[in-house]
Amino acid sequence: MNPFAAPCWAATLSDLGLMVADGTEAIDFLQSQLTNDLKGLPADRAQLSGYCTAKGRLLATFLVWKNGDTVRLLLNHEIQPAVQKRLGMFILRAKVKLHDATAGRVFLGMGGAAAPDFLAKIFGVLPEGDYGLVHTEIGTLIRLPAVSGTPRWLLDVDRDFVQQHSAQWQSVALPLWWWTQIQAGIPQVVAATQEKFVPQMINLDAIGGVSFSKGCYPGQEIVARSHYLGKLKRRMALAHVAADTPLPGTDVFHDGQPCGVIVNAAPHFAGGCDVLVELPLEIQSPGQVHLGSADGALLEFLPLPYPLPAK
Numbered sequence: 001m002n003p004f005a006a007p008c009w010a011a012t013l014s015d016l017g018l019m020v021a022d023g024t025e026a027i028d029f030l031q032s033q034l035t036n037d038l039k040g041l042p043a044d045r046a047q048l049s050g051y052c053t054a055k056g057r058l059l060a061t062f063l064v065w066k067n068g069d070t071v072r073l074l075l076n077h078e079i080q081p082a083v084q085k086r087l088g089m090f091i092l093r094a095k096v097k098l099h100d101a102t103a104g105r106v107f108l109g110m111g112g113a114a115a116p117d118f119l120a121k122i123f124g125v126l127p128e129g130d131y132g133l134v135h136t137e138i139g140t141l142i143r144l145p146a147v148s149g150t151p152r153w154l155l156d157v158d159r160d161f162v163q164q165h166s167a168q169w170q171s172v173a174l175p176l177w178w179w180t181q182i183q184a185g186i187p188q189v190v191a192a193t194q195e196k197f198v199p200q201m202i203n204l205d206a207i208g209g210v211s212f213s214k215g216c217y218p219g220q221e222i223v224a225r226s227h228y229l230g231k232l233k234r235r236m237a238l239a240h241v242a243a244d245t246p247l248p249g250t251d252v253f254h255d256g257q258p259c260g261v262i263v264n265a266a267p268h269f270a271g272g273c274d275v276l277v278e279l280p281l282e283i284q285s286p287g288q289v290h291l292g293s294a295d296g297a298l299l300e301f302l303p304l305p306y307p308l309p310a311k
Contacts, residue, residue: 007114007168011177013107017077023096048209056222057195071209097261109177179266192249243297245273256294
């Protein structure tokens with residue numbers, strides 16, 4: 001199905017989990033752990049962020065927002081237990097508790113030209129700008145970057161909301177939602193790609209997921225060095241492949257040798273698949289990169305929907 005054909009469509013994002021940090025020191029604690037500036041985040045906005053090892057390699061990517069002293073972090077559900085456990089090891093005496101708040105919540109990815117009218121009636125007001133959000137007793141509504149001019153939204157609601165309103169949208173399969181995320185150039189770290197990338201290698205800095213002015217966090221020195229010293233040689237690109245959808249972590253090849261890694265992939269509704277792929281900048285050109293093997297299907301590179309930093 002072409003996701004831009006239905007007036008209002010939604011996918012249940014069953015592969016996401018919600019980690020919540022509660023307590024008077026929750027914001028201070030996460031400020032010392034994540035790549036983005038949580039203290040500077042307004043209550044009416046969400047932000048992308050990452051969690052790195054001491055070597056600057058990403059263990060997770062998040063969509064993060066605040067509600068008072070509570071911080072909510074949406075991430076890949078498969079890696080959530082290990083990430084939550086690792087973060088918990090560093091709490092020590094801080095007044096903060098981490099817990100899994102996934103149970104009972106439903107995360108919806110919604111789009112379509114009619115979605116804004118539907119959501120405005122339900123939530124009373126629409127958030128302004130990318131990653132703007134509104135909280136109501138119904139749940140949280142976050143505006144995401146549009147794809148081909150089509151608005152997109154993420155909803156954190158309960159099951160009653162779905163039961164009451166599901167007739168208002170056409171349900172679509174989960175891969176279709178991730179295809180829109182790939183088109184928007186927004187990566188997600190999953191189990192197969194943990195510790196493979198410094199944030200800039202998957203463009204996290206280009207999409208507002210890294211602050212270079214906040215205080216220290218694990219891997220901050222390496223991330224900052226990559227930013228300030230010279231031009232990065234590896235970046236994430238968007239491409240189409242006339243092949244079955246590869247798994248994240250699949251190698252891509254140039255001149256018979258592995259040269260990069262599939263970050264995320266989803267089937268294209270018209271055939272083949274679209275991928276986010278990390279590889280050297282100098283070989284992001286037609287006819288040079290093969291999927292999965294030295295003679296695999298060729299990647300057809302497409303323009304990203306945002307500019308990359310000059311450095």
